[in-house]
Amino acid sequence: MMEKGEEVKNIQVILRDYITGYPKESDMYIAINTIKLKLPPGSNAVLVKNLYLSCDPTMQFRMRSVQGPLGPVSEYYVPGYPINGFGVAEVLESGHPNFNPGDLVWGTIKWEEYSHIQNPESLFKIQHTDVSLSYYTGILGMPGITAYAALYEVNSPPKKGDQVFISAASGAVGQLIGQFAKMMGCYVVGSAGSEQKVDLLKNKLGFDDAFNYKEEPDLDAALKRYFPDGIELYFDQVGGKMLDAVLLNMKVRGCITISGMISQYNVPQPEVLSNLMHIAGKRLSIKGFTHRDHHHLYPKLMETVLPYIRQKKVVYVEDVAEGLENGPAALVGLFRGRNFGKQVVKVA
Template sequence: METTVRNKQVILKHYINGFPEESDLMIVTAPDAMEVKVKPGSSTILVKNLFLSCDPYMGTFMREPDSGSSEVAVETLSLLDAFIPGKPIAGVGVSEVIDSDDPCFAKGDFVWGIVDWEEYSTVNSFGRFKIDISINVPLSYYTGILSVTGLTAYAGFFEICSPKKGEAVFVSAAAGAVGQLVGQFAKLMGCYVVGSAGSKQKVDLLLNKFGFDDAFNYKEEPDLDAALNRCLPQGIDIYFENVGGKMLDSVLMNMKVHGRIAVCGMISQYHIETQEGIKNLPVVVYKRIKMQGFLAFDFIDKFPKYLEFVLPYLKERKLVYVEDIVEGLENGPAALVGLFHGQNIGKQVLKIA
């Protein structure tokens, strides 16, 4: 191990307006070397980042804070602030402790939490989780199924939707980081589960790997309402919403009375200039639908309960988790931007060490 390094970072060049593009980000190597140790008395931890999570919310964090969506996004997360031009972007990451002035963490520990997109970070213990390496799973899972992504699927499906055995569940972006888990959780609960995704390959995954009962490629359906009605002729009890726009409008027409919609995201709407209006919202009254937006961070107290739930299934191989791992910090911008065009298959992860 070197005693000094020149840290490499992924920097936001400027606030964005439309979709995030690779050119909105740049890779910068620090001109000066940094010592690979923490200041005594600083109570900080120096970590080497191994895996970085690519998540859709990061796109909204690239917008100027007073320009609508980003502004509200910012006030919602206490662990993470909107990105600042000239500074690194940030997100969930898995890291190895290189040096520590915090008695709770020791050199050689593995941790996950929010980190800047860079090779080495000086962080504190707030919101930092120690990884139990005796659980024999890939470390990258702590950006996904064993981290905020997993908690997102768990909280949205169980806490917000209160599923019952036999209910009909529909998941959009179902082959994504969260969707694949919601679908599998729903199957474990004894639900009938249908998913939508944007390619034949993803639809195959849903049917053959994740055990969905039915699935369709939304890009090949001229009429989403008809596709939903074909797959779920009795209607939908639970919709796990990841996309928004036309899909939501069609789902509303297919919801059952007392249906529940966990609004995890509306990725189709984040970066377009004019939002597609949702026209079928009066259905919410007629059918007494509950629709609730949420962020996993609000359910962080449920994280231990989630691990108790998920780890046995993972050990017994009753759950699978598909990751799309890109290597190298310099490929981070492309990996992140690809999310907004559905290029990832499964959880998008960036491996940087």
């Protein structure tokens, strides 16, 4: 254990400059700075050692100089400074009455080994440490809230027998929506971008079926194969031509729940959607949401999902990159579908 107050090296992931298009590894660089492992006297901050970092699709918007589709709600990164995101950390020293050394927390943290956090009120204290701490970036963190809200709060919850389709189904959120919907008695099909992911969905996560969208020349035909009677609920995280094909295959009065459109964020020209006109004729309900409006669900999520995890009723698949040095590649891989499950970076 290091002595308190010692200056130590602090590896950081720094944004080089504002980006356009997809983030590339070269848009970030690794810096080795130093940090004093001691809070200044009278500080209200906490000093933390960062343990796990989450790679989330929305981080790309915070790398840009212009406001993205998330609007002004998220903090933008500043070139020359570390990027940040959801993560798990251990409190080493606390000037704040809510926190003590040894506490484990999750919330927004910087991509570096150690941090002084000036406004620790936004951190959640981790109570349950009998499950993987990395889960607080996933099933027990923001993606968990997103999946739970998608099923229970944004549109009407699915009913037994409902025909449910999920795109990006093996990702951080999709794998949870699928497993929860299965527990609710739905017929659940997912799409993903590799045979390995399709195998995961079918053979490990308990989806009724799954397909590799990259191998389907005609998405409409693929959906008709799995949903000959149509789709009641579509959980969309990709948008674009998949959404367009889904619109053709929705049942009358079906619901589409949209938490993202990752396929469309970085294309020079968005894909043409030909089937939006079905929204009226089919009386569809389309609702967009972000986790931000649903944090009140967190206690309910924990109460429901912790027992599932302990009883192994839910599986959560993570893709863990080891070391901050591998953080940029892991983050960039997310936008190319290279991750296999929830992408996490283990700091140390």
